[in-house]
Amino acid sequence: MGLDFSVVPAFAGVLLTGALWTIAITLSAAVLSFFGGIVFAVIALYAPLVIRYPFRLFAWLFMGTPLLLQLFLIYFGLIQIGIDLPAFVAGVIGLGLHFAVYNSDIIQSGILAVDKGQYEGARTLGLSRIQTLRKVVVPQAVRSVVPPIGNNMIALLKDSALVSVIGVAELTLSSQMAISRTFRPFEFYVAAAACYYVINLGLEAGLRRIERRIQLAR
Amino acid sequence: MLRVFPFFLQAAWVTIQLSVLSCAMGLVCGALGAAARLSRSPALRFTGATYVSVIRGTPALIQVFILYFGGPQIGIQLEAFEAGVLALGFNIGAYMTETMRGAIISVDRGQNEAARTLGLSRFETFRSVILPQALRLMIRPLGVNINALIKGTALVAAISVVELTYTAQRYIGSTYKPFEMFFLAGSIYMVIIYVTGLGVSWLDRRVALK
Numbered sequence: 001m002g003l004d005f006s007v008v009p010a011f012a013g014v015l016l017t018g019a020l021w022t023i024a025i026t027l028s029a030a031v032l033s034f035f036g037g038i039v040f041a042v043i044a045l046y047a048p049l050v051i052r053y054p055f056r057l058f059a060w061l062f063m064g065t066p067l068l069l070q071l072f073l074i075y076f077g078l079i080q081i082g083i084d085l086p087a088f089v090a091g092v093i094g095l096g097l098h099f100a101v102y103n104s105d106i107i108q109s110g111i112l113a114v115d116k117g118q119y120e121g122a123r124t125l126g127l128s129r130i131q132t133l134r135k136v137v138v139p140q141a142v143r144s145v146v147p148p149i150g151n152n153m154i155a156l157l158k159d160s161a162l163v164s165v166i167g168v169a170e171l172t173l174s175s176q177m178a179i180s181r182t183f184r185p186f187e188f189y190v191a192a193a194a195c196y197y198v199i200n201l202g203l204e205a206g207l208r209r210i211e212r213r214i215q216l217a218r
Numbered sequence: 219m220l221r222v223f224p225f226f227l228q229a230a231w232v233t234i235q236l237s238v239l240s241c242a243m244g245l246v247c248g249a250l251g252a253a254a255r256l257s258r259s260p261a262l263r264f265t266g267a268t269y270v271s272v273i274r275g276t277p278a279l280i281q282v283f284i285l286y287f288g289g290p291q292i293g294i295q296l297e298a299f300e301a302g303v304l305a306l307g308f309n310i311g312a313y314m315t316e317t318m319r320g321a322i323i324s325v326d327r328g329q330n331e332a333a334r335t336l337g338l339s340r341f342e343t344f345r346s347v348i349l350p351q352a353l354r355l356m357i358r359p360l361g362v363n364i365n366a367l368i369k370g371t372a373l374v375a376a377i378s379v380v381e382l383t384y385t386a387q388r389y390i391g392s393t394y395k396p397f398e399m400f401f402l403a404g405s406i407y408m409v410i411i412y413v414t415g416l417g418v419s420w421l422d423r424r425v426a427l428k
Contacts, residue, residue, distance in 0.1 A: 003291060064411050065404040066372030069383045076387070077396030161277035165376055172280060179287070186288030193276040193284065200275045 004184065008191045011178040015188075018174025019195045025091055025170055026157045026203075032096030033156065034149065037103025038138060044108055046133070062101040068162050070094055075166040091163035099156050106148045110141035143214050150207040157203055158196065171195055219398055222389050229385035230406045236299070236371040236381060237410070240306035241364055247311025252318035266315065273312035279373050281305050286377045302374035310367045317363055321356035322348060354425050361418035368411055382406055 008015075043055050062070065074097075075090040085093070114137050122132040164172035175192040179185045254266030273281065285294070286301035296304070325348050333343040375384035386403035390396045 061404060061408070064369075064408040065400075066369040066383055066407065068372040068375060069386060069400065069403055069407070072383070072387050072390060073396055073400040076390050077400065080390075080394055080396050158277040161279040162373075164279070172277070172283075184291070186284065186291040189280055189284040189288050193280045196277055196280065197272065197275045 003186060005187050005191075007182050007184055008187055011182075011188070014174050014178055015171065015191060015195060018169060018171040018192075019199065021088075021168065021170040021174075022157075022160055022172075022196075023199060025088065025095070025163060025168065026153075026160050026199075028092045029095035029099065029160070030153050030156055032092060033099035033103050033152070036096060036100030037107050037149070038142065040100055040104035041107035041111060041141075042133060042138070044104060045111060046129075059101045059104065062098060063105070067094070067098050067159055068165065070098055071162060071166055087163070087167045090166060091160075091168045095156060095160060095163065098159075099152050102152050103149055106145045106152070107138075107141060110145035111137055113144060114140045143217075146211055146214055150211065153207065154200065154203060157200060161196070219395075219402065222393065222399075223402070225385055225389070226382065226402055226406060229380060229382045229403075230410070232299075232379065232381040233368075233371050233407075234410060236302060236306065236374065236379070237364075237368045237414075239303045240310060240371070241367055243303065243307025244310035244314050244363070244367065245360075247308055248314025248318050251311060251315030252322060255315060255319050256322060270312045270315050273309055274316075278306070278309045278370060279376060281309055282373055282377060298374065298377045298379045302371070302377060302379050306367065306370060306374070310363055310370070313363050313366070314360060317359045318352070318356055321352040321359070324355060325351045354422075357418060357422045357425065361415065361422075364414060364418070365411055368414065369407065 040055070040059065043051060044059065047055065071091065071094040074094045075085070075087065078085055078090070118136055118140065119132055122136040123129070127135065160170060161172045164170060164176070167173070169177075171192050175188040178188045182188070251266050251269055254262040255270070257263060257266075282302060282305040285305045286296065286298060289296055289301065329347055329351065330343060333347040334340070338347070371381060372383035375381060375387065378384065382403045386399045390399045393399065
Protein backbone atom coordinates (compact mmCIF):
# COMPACT_ATOMS: atom_id res chain seq x y z
CA MET A 1 0.00 0.00 0.00
CA GLY A 2 1.66 3.18 -1.19
CA LEU A 3 1.10 6.66 0.07
CA ASP A 4 -1.78 8.71 -1.23
CA PHE A 5 -2.25 12.12 0.32
CA SER A 6 -5.21 12.89 -1.96
CA VAL A 7 -7.49 11.28 0.66
CA VAL A 8 -6.69 14.02 3.16
CA PRO A 9 -8.62 17.01 1.71
CA ALA A 10 -11.94 15.14 2.02
CA PHE A 11 -11.43 15.16 5.78
CA ALA A 12 -10.16 18.74 6.01
CA GLY A 13 -13.31 19.74 7.92
CA VAL A 14 -12.81 17.00 10.53
CA LEU A 15 -9.17 17.96 11.01
CA LEU A 16 -10.00 21.65 11.20
CA THR A 17 -12.63 21.07 13.89
CA GLY A 18 -10.08 18.97 15.77
CA ALA A 19 -7.50 21.73 15.42
CA LEU A 20 -9.94 24.26 16.87
CA TRP A 21 -10.52 21.97 19.87
CA THR A 22 -6.77 21.61 20.28
CA ILE A 23 -6.44 25.39 20.34
CA ALA A 24 -9.37 25.69 22.79
CA ILE A 25 -7.97 23.10 25.17
CA THR A 26 -4.46 24.56 24.96
CA LEU A 27 -5.63 28.10 25.69
CA SER A 28 -7.93 27.05 28.57
CA ALA A 29 -5.22 24.91 30.14
CA ALA A 30 -2.63 27.67 29.56
CA VAL A 31 -4.76 30.22 31.45
CA LEU A 32 -5.40 27.71 34.26
CA SER A 33 -1.72 26.79 34.48
CA PHE A 34 -0.62 30.44 34.52
CA PHE A 35 -2.87 31.60 37.36
CA GLY A 36 -2.59 28.21 39.08
CA GLY A 37 1.18 28.59 38.87
CA ILE A 38 1.05 31.96 40.61
CA VAL A 39 -1.21 30.61 43.38
CA PHE A 40 0.97 27.51 43.80
CA ALA A 41 4.13 29.64 43.93
CA VAL A 42 2.69 31.84 46.67
CA ILE A 43 1.52 28.76 48.62
CA ALA A 44 4.90 27.06 48.27
CA LEU A 45 6.72 30.15 49.54
CA TYR A 46 4.41 31.87 52.02
CA ALA A 47 1.70 29.50 53.27
CA PRO A 48 1.82 28.19 56.87
CA LEU A 49 3.97 25.09 57.38
CA VAL A 50 1.02 22.68 57.61
CA ILE A 51 -0.06 23.70 54.10
CA ARG A 52 3.37 24.35 52.63
CA TYR A 53 4.90 20.94 53.22
CA PRO A 54 2.00 18.76 52.02
CA PHE A 55 1.81 21.09 49.04
CA ARG A 56 5.47 20.65 48.21
CA LEU A 57 4.98 16.89 48.39
CA PHE A 58 2.07 17.18 45.95
CA ALA A 59 4.16 19.34 43.61
CA TRP A 60 7.07 16.91 43.79
CA LEU A 61 4.75 14.01 42.95
CA PHE A 62 3.28 15.90 40.00
CA MET A 63 6.68 16.76 38.59
CA GLY A 64 8.04 13.25 38.97
CA THR A 65 5.27 11.31 37.24
CA PRO A 66 4.12 11.22 33.61
CA LEU A 67 1.30 13.49 32.48
CA LEU A 68 -0.48 10.55 30.87
CA LEU A 69 -0.66 8.76 34.23
CA GLN A 70 -2.09 11.91 35.83
CA LEU A 71 -4.72 12.21 33.11
CA PHE A 72 -5.77 8.60 33.72
CA LEU A 73 -5.97 9.31 37.45
CA ILE A 74 -8.07 12.44 37.02
CA TYR A 75 -10.41 11.04 34.38
CA PHE A 76 -10.92 7.44 35.52
CA GLY A 77 -10.19 8.09 39.19
CA LEU A 78 -12.77 10.84 39.64
CA ILE A 79 -15.43 8.78 37.89
CA GLN A 80 -14.91 6.04 40.43
CA ILE A 81 -15.39 8.35 43.39
CA GLY A 82 -18.58 9.63 41.79
CA ILE A 83 -17.37 12.79 40.04
CA ASP A 84 -18.14 12.36 36.35
CA LEU A 85 -16.38 15.19 34.54
CA PRO A 86 -16.74 15.65 30.79
CA ALA A 87 -13.52 14.52 29.08
CA PHE A 88 -12.77 18.08 27.93
CA VAL A 89 -12.95 19.44 31.49
CA ALA A 90 -10.88 16.55 32.85
CA GLY A 91 -8.31 17.20 30.13
CA VAL A 92 -8.11 20.93 30.87
CA ILE A 93 -7.77 20.27 34.61
CA GLY A 94 -5.13 17.59 34.07
CA LEU A 95 -3.03 19.64 31.63
CA GLY A 96 -3.62 22.83 33.62
CA LEU A 97 -2.56 21.35 36.97
CA HIS A 98 0.45 19.58 35.48
CA PHE A 99 1.81 22.75 33.92
CA ALA A 100 0.75 24.90 36.90
CA VAL A 101 3.22 22.91 38.97
CA TYR A 102 5.99 23.51 36.42
CA ASN A 103 5.07 27.22 36.15
CA SER A 104 5.00 27.50 39.93
CA ASP A 105 8.60 26.32 40.05
CA ILE A 106 9.63 29.07 37.63
CA ILE A 107 7.50 31.78 39.29
CA GLN A 108 8.96 30.91 42.69
CA SER A 109 12.43 31.67 41.45
CA GLY A 110 11.05 34.87 39.91
CA ILE A 111 9.54 35.93 43.24
CA LEU A 112 12.76 35.20 45.08
CA ALA A 113 14.64 37.28 42.52
CA VAL A 114 12.52 40.39 43.19
CA ASP A 115 14.57 42.80 45.29
CA LYS A 116 13.81 42.42 49.00
CA GLY A 117 13.60 46.19 49.31
CA GLN A 118 10.45 46.17 47.18
CA TYR A 119 8.70 43.98 49.75
CA GLU A 120 9.97 45.97 52.70
CA GLY A 121 9.11 49.28 51.03
CA ALA A 122 5.55 48.20 50.29
CA ARG A 123 5.03 46.94 53.84
CA THR A 124 6.42 50.21 55.23
CA LEU A 125 3.94 52.13 53.09
CA GLY A 126 1.17 50.31 54.91
CA LEU A 127 0.23 47.54 52.43
CA SER A 128 -0.78 44.22 53.96
CA ARG A 129 1.19 41.05 53.19
CA ILE A 130 -1.38 39.92 50.63
CA GLN A 131 -1.54 43.35 48.99
CA THR A 132 2.23 43.50 48.82
CA LEU A 133 2.39 40.13 47.09
CA ARG A 134 -0.48 40.85 44.75
CA LYS A 135 0.35 44.42 43.70
CA VAL A 136 4.12 44.67 44.09
CA VAL A 137 6.01 41.38 44.17
CA VAL A 138 4.06 39.04 41.88
CA PRO A 139 3.67 41.48 38.93
CA GLN A 140 7.42 42.07 38.87
CA ALA A 141 8.20 38.38 39.31
CA VAL A 142 5.88 37.30 36.49
CA ARG A 143 7.41 39.76 34.03
CA SER A 144 10.86 38.38 34.57
CA VAL A 145 9.78 34.79 33.96
CA VAL A 146 7.66 35.18 30.82
CA PRO A 147 10.17 33.48 28.45
CA PRO A 148 10.47 30.19 30.41
CA ILE A 149 6.71 30.13 30.98
CA GLY A 150 6.29 30.58 27.22
CA ASN A 151 8.41 27.45 26.73
CA ASN A 152 6.03 25.60 29.03
CA MET A 153 3.09 26.78 26.94
CA ILE A 154 4.69 25.35 23.81
CA ALA A 155 5.20 22.05 25.65
CA LEU A 156 1.56 22.25 26.75
CA LEU A 157 0.36 22.56 23.15
CA LYS A 158 2.22 19.39 22.18
CA ASP A 159 1.15 17.51 25.30
CA SER A 160 -2.48 18.39 24.58
CA ALA A 161 -2.31 15.46 22.11
CA LEU A 162 -2.37 13.19 25.16
CA VAL A 163 -5.96 14.07 26.02
CA SER A 164 -7.00 12.11 22.92
CA VAL A 165 -6.54 8.95 25.02
CA ILE A 166 -9.28 10.03 27.42
CA GLY A 167 -11.59 10.72 24.49
CA VAL A 168 -11.40 14.45 23.81
CA ALA A 169 -12.06 14.89 20.08
CA GLU A 170 -9.11 17.20 19.43
CA LEU A 171 -6.71 17.06 16.51
CA THR A 172 -5.15 13.67 17.33
CA LEU A 173 -8.45 11.91 17.93
CA SER A 174 -9.98 13.59 14.86
CA SER A 175 -7.19 12.22 12.70
CA GLN A 176 -7.80 8.79 14.24
CA MET A 177 -11.46 9.05 13.26
CA ALA A 178 -10.44 9.80 9.68
CA ILE A 179 -8.00 6.85 9.79
CA SER A 180 -10.66 4.44 10.98
CA ARG A 181 -12.64 5.27 7.84
CA THR A 182 -9.83 5.34 5.30
CA PHE A 183 -7.21 2.98 6.83
CA ARG A 184 -4.49 5.48 5.95
CA PRO A 185 -2.68 6.21 9.23
CA PHE A 186 0.51 7.62 7.69
CA GLU A 187 -1.21 10.31 5.65
CA PHE A 188 -3.49 11.51 8.43
CA TYR A 189 -0.94 11.47 11.23
CA VAL A 190 1.44 13.44 9.02
CA ALA A 191 -1.41 15.85 8.26
CA ALA A 192 -2.12 16.18 11.99
CA ALA A 193 1.58 16.76 12.67
CA ALA A 194 1.57 19.52 10.03
CA CYS A 195 -1.44 21.16 11.75
CA TYR A 196 0.35 21.03 15.11
CA TYR A 197 3.42 22.54 13.51
CA VAL A 198 1.41 25.45 12.12
CA ILE A 199 -0.40 26.05 15.45
CA ASN A 200 3.00 25.91 17.13
CA LEU A 201 4.36 28.61 14.79
CA GLY A 202 1.34 30.78 15.61
CA LEU A 203 1.82 30.25 19.35
CA GLU A 204 5.52 31.10 19.11
CA ALA A 205 4.73 34.31 17.22
CA GLY A 206 2.11 35.24 19.85
CA LEU A 207 4.56 34.60 22.68
CA ARG A 208 7.22 36.73 21.00
CA ARG A 209 4.74 39.61 20.81
CA ILE A 210 3.88 39.29 24.48
CA GLU A 211 7.57 39.23 25.37
CA ARG A 212 8.23 42.35 23.32
CA ARG A 213 5.34 44.20 24.95
CA ILE A 214 6.62 43.32 28.37
CA GLN A 215 10.11 44.47 27.43
CA LEU A 216 8.63 47.79 26.32
CA ALA A 217 6.55 48.17 29.48
CA ARG A 218 9.63 47.88 31.65
CA MET B 219 -2.32 -4.00 46.27
CA LEU B 220 0.21 -6.71 47.17
CA ARG B 221 -1.35 -8.98 44.59
CA VAL B 222 -0.71 -6.55 41.71
CA PHE B 223 2.77 -5.51 42.87
CA PRO B 224 4.68 -8.18 40.87
CA PHE B 225 2.94 -7.02 37.69
CA PHE B 226 4.00 -3.44 38.40
CA LEU B 227 7.58 -4.56 38.92
CA GLN B 228 7.55 -6.39 35.59
CA ALA B 229 6.12 -3.28 33.96
CA ALA B 230 8.78 -1.13 35.64
CA TRP B 231 11.45 -3.32 34.02
CA VAL B 232 9.89 -2.58 30.62
CA THR B 233 9.88 1.16 31.43
CA ILE B 234 13.57 0.93 32.38
CA GLN B 235 14.43 -0.90 29.16
CA LEU B 236 12.51 1.67 27.12
CA SER B 237 14.30 4.50 28.92
CA VAL B 238 17.81 3.08 28.57
CA LEU B 239 17.48 2.09 24.91
CA SER B 240 15.82 5.30 23.78
CA CYS B 241 18.28 7.34 25.83
CA ALA B 242 21.18 5.63 24.03
CA MET B 243 19.54 6.30 20.70
CA GLY B 244 18.79 9.89 21.72
CA LEU B 245 22.43 10.51 22.61
CA VAL B 246 23.54 9.23 19.18
CA CYS B 247 20.89 11.35 17.38
CA GLY B 248 21.80 14.32 19.56
CA ALA B 249 25.51 14.03 18.79
CA LEU B 250 24.85 13.67 15.05
CA GLY B 251 22.32 16.49 15.14
CA ALA B 252 24.67 18.83 17.01
CA ALA B 253 27.52 17.96 14.60
CA ALA B 254 25.24 18.70 11.65
CA ARG B 255 24.03 21.99 13.11
CA LEU B 256 27.60 23.14 13.76
CA SER B 257 29.10 21.87 10.52
CA ARG B 258 30.48 24.07 7.75
CA SER B 259 28.20 22.56 5.11
CA PRO B 260 24.97 24.55 4.63
CA ALA B 261 23.13 21.38 3.56
CA LEU B 262 24.02 19.62 6.82
CA ARG B 263 23.16 22.70 8.87
CA PHE B 264 19.78 22.88 7.14
CA THR B 265 19.13 19.16 7.74
CA GLY B 266 20.00 19.50 11.42
CA ALA B 267 17.84 22.59 11.87
CA THR B 268 14.89 20.93 10.12
CA TYR B 269 15.22 17.82 12.28
CA VAL B 270 15.13 19.90 15.47
CA SER B 271 12.32 22.18 14.31
CA VAL B 272 10.01 19.44 13.00
CA ILE B 273 10.49 17.09 15.95
CA ARG B 274 10.21 19.81 18.59
CA GLY B 275 7.28 21.41 16.78
CA THR B 276 5.01 18.35 16.76
CA PRO B 277 3.70 16.11 19.57
CA ALA B 278 5.76 13.06 20.51
CA LEU B 279 2.56 11.00 20.58
CA ILE B 280 1.94 11.74 16.89
CA GLN B 281 5.53 10.76 16.08
CA VAL B 282 5.02 7.44 17.85
CA PHE B 283 1.77 6.90 15.90
CA ILE B 284 3.35 7.79 12.54
CA LEU B 285 6.10 5.23 13.06
CA TYR B 286 3.95 2.46 14.54
CA PHE B 287 0.70 2.77 12.56
CA GLY B 288 2.03 4.55 9.47
CA GLY B 289 5.29 2.61 9.22
CA PRO B 290 3.80 -0.49 7.52
CA GLN B 291 2.57 1.72 4.65
CA ILE B 292 6.13 2.68 3.80
CA GLY B 293 7.51 -0.81 4.46
CA ILE B 294 8.59 -0.43 8.09
CA GLN B 295 6.94 -3.15 10.14
CA LEU B 296 7.87 -2.92 13.82
CA GLU B 297 6.79 -4.42 17.13
CA ALA B 298 5.19 -1.86 19.47
CA PHE B 299 8.23 -1.92 21.78
CA GLU B 300 10.69 -1.36 18.92
CA ALA B 301 8.59 1.43 17.44
CA GLY B 302 8.39 3.01 20.90
CA VAL B 303 12.16 2.95 21.40
CA LEU B 304 12.88 4.34 17.93
CA ALA B 305 10.27 7.11 18.11
CA LEU B 306 11.15 8.15 21.67
CA GLY B 307 14.89 8.08 20.91
CA PHE B 308 14.51 10.08 17.71
CA ASN B 309 12.29 12.55 19.59
CA ILE B 310 14.56 13.14 22.58
CA GLY B 311 17.52 13.30 20.18
CA ALA B 312 16.18 16.61 18.85
CA TYR B 313 16.13 18.08 22.36
CA MET B 314 19.58 16.62 23.07
CA THR B 315 20.86 18.17 19.81
CA GLU B 316 20.04 21.59 21.20
CA THR B 317 21.51 20.76 24.62
CA MET B 318 24.78 19.56 23.09
CA ARG B 319 24.98 22.41 20.62
CA GLY B 320 24.33 24.88 23.45
CA ALA B 321 27.13 23.38 25.55
CA ILE B 322 29.59 23.40 22.64
CA ILE B 323 28.96 27.00 21.64
CA SER B 324 29.14 28.20 25.22
CA VAL B 325 32.78 27.14 25.48
CA ASP B 326 34.73 30.40 25.34
CA ARG B 327 35.70 31.44 21.80
CA GLY B 328 39.21 32.28 22.94
CA GLN B 329 39.82 28.57 23.61
CA ASN B 330 39.22 27.81 19.95
CA GLU B 331 41.33 30.71 18.72
CA ALA B 332 44.20 29.92 21.07
CA ALA B 333 44.23 26.23 20.12
CA ARG B 334 44.19 27.04 16.39
CA THR B 335 46.99 29.58 16.90
CA LEU B 336 49.05 26.91 18.64
CA GLY B 337 48.84 24.88 15.44
CA LEU B 338 46.12 22.35 16.25
CA SER B 339 43.86 21.41 13.32
CA ARG B 340 40.15 22.15 13.44
CA PHE B 341 39.42 18.54 14.37
CA GLU B 342 42.17 18.33 17.00
CA THR B 343 40.97 21.57 18.54
CA PHE B 344 37.47 20.22 18.78
CA ARG B 345 38.50 16.83 20.15
CA SER B 346 41.08 17.82 22.73
CA VAL B 347 40.12 21.38 23.66
CA ILE B 348 36.45 22.14 23.03
CA LEU B 349 34.79 18.77 23.60
CA PRO B 350 36.24 18.01 27.06
CA GLN B 351 34.99 21.38 28.30
CA ALA B 352 31.62 21.07 26.56
CA LEU B 353 31.04 17.59 28.03
CA ARG B 354 31.23 19.05 31.54
CA LEU B 355 28.70 21.71 30.62
CA MET B 356 26.24 19.31 29.03
CA ILE B 357 25.89 16.64 31.72
CA ARG B 358 23.32 18.44 33.89
CA PRO B 359 21.10 19.70 31.04
CA LEU B 360 21.24 16.24 29.46
CA GLY B 361 20.06 14.95 32.84
CA VAL B 362 17.01 17.20 32.47
CA ASN B 363 16.37 15.73 29.00
CA ILE B 364 16.68 12.20 30.38
CA ASN B 365 14.26 13.02 33.20
CA ALA B 366 11.71 14.18 30.60
CA LEU B 367 12.41 11.06 28.53
CA ILE B 368 11.66 8.71 31.45
CA LYS B 369 8.29 10.38 31.97
CA GLY B 370 7.80 10.44 28.19
CA THR B 371 8.05 6.65 27.98
CA ALA B 372 4.47 6.63 29.32
CA LEU B 373 3.37 7.64 25.81
CA VAL B 374 3.92 4.17 24.43
CA ALA B 375 1.07 2.98 26.63
CA ALA B 376 -1.03 4.38 23.78
CA ILE B 377 0.40 1.74 21.41
CA SER B 378 -0.20 -0.97 24.04
CA VAL B 379 3.34 -1.53 25.26
CA VAL B 380 2.83 -3.09 28.69
CA GLU B 381 4.88 -0.59 30.68
CA LEU B 382 4.05 1.15 33.97
CA THR B 383 1.36 3.56 32.80
CA TYR B 384 -0.39 0.92 30.71
CA THR B 385 -0.31 -1.46 33.68
CA ALA B 386 -1.63 1.21 36.05
CA GLN B 387 -4.45 2.02 33.65
CA ARG B 388 -5.34 -1.65 33.30
CA TYR B 389 -5.51 -2.19 37.05
CA ILE B 390 -7.42 1.05 37.61
CA GLY B 391 -10.02 -0.51 35.32
CA SER B 392 -10.08 -3.91 37.01
CA THR B 393 -9.59 -3.08 40.72
CA TYR B 394 -11.54 0.20 40.95
CA LYS B 395 -8.73 1.61 43.07
CA PRO B 396 -7.45 4.54 40.97
CA PHE B 397 -5.53 6.35 43.71
CA GLU B 398 -3.73 3.27 44.99
CA MET B 399 -2.70 2.29 41.46
CA PHE B 400 -1.58 5.86 40.73
CA PHE B 401 0.58 5.97 43.85
CA LEU B 402 2.07 2.58 43.12
CA ALA B 403 3.02 3.46 39.53
CA GLY B 404 3.91 7.02 40.50
CA SER B 405 6.29 5.98 43.25
CA ILE B 406 8.06 3.54 40.92
CA TYR B 407 8.57 6.38 38.42
CA MET B 408 9.90 8.56 41.24
CA VAL B 409 12.40 5.87 42.26
CA ILE B 410 13.61 5.46 38.67
CA ILE B 411 13.96 9.22 38.23
CA TYR B 412 15.62 9.65 41.62
CA VAL B 413 18.22 6.97 40.96
CA THR B 414 18.90 8.40 37.49
CA GLY B 415 19.32 11.84 39.08
CA LEU B 416 21.87 10.41 41.53
CA GLY B 417 23.75 8.89 38.59
CA VAL B 418 23.80 12.21 36.74
CA SER B 419 25.07 14.10 39.82
CA TRP B 420 27.74 11.47 40.36
CA LEU B 421 28.88 11.78 36.75
CA ASP B 422 28.81 15.56 37.01
CA ARG B 423 31.03 15.47 40.12
CA ARG B 424 33.37 12.95 38.51
CA VAL B 425 34.16 15.20 35.56
CA ALA B 426 34.11 18.50 37.50
CA LEU B 427 37.32 20.51 37.48
CA LYS B 428 39.16 20.07 40.76
